[in-house]
Amino acid sequence: MFAAIMALPALILAGVAAMAIRFMTSGHPLGGAPEKVPCAEALDFGGARLPKGAYEAECTVQVWLDTEYDVEFRMPRADVVRWLKRTYPVAPEPGAESCDDGADLCLHMNSAATVPPGVDADAVEIDVTYEEPTTARVTFFAFTV
16 A cells, blocks of 8 residues: 555646647647648538639648638639639629738638628638639638637
């Protein structure tokens, strides 16, 4: 019994050390690592659908305190603005003013006035980068806050 009581501090110290090592070496120490999901699920969370002609779509979700869906795909450059306007008719006009670095066009919606009703996400951010004369890379990020 005495030996067990004396070993307890060493066991606690070993546990704390193991947790510290996991925390320092993991990109997601508390869980919530990104997981692949169907793109229909990811886009639906932000009130969108994959546009016709889209390809190379990759979709993930990360859930911990908030829910974050990331989607990246390519589509015909000529169809981007039409897809954005059809998907989000009451959103502000897509522009280049508040885009992330390197994006040529974006649409960021983070209020009830611009995020469509019935959408699970609290905010949706779409950045478009023109890669070639006929190709656009679309990054879609929908999340709760």
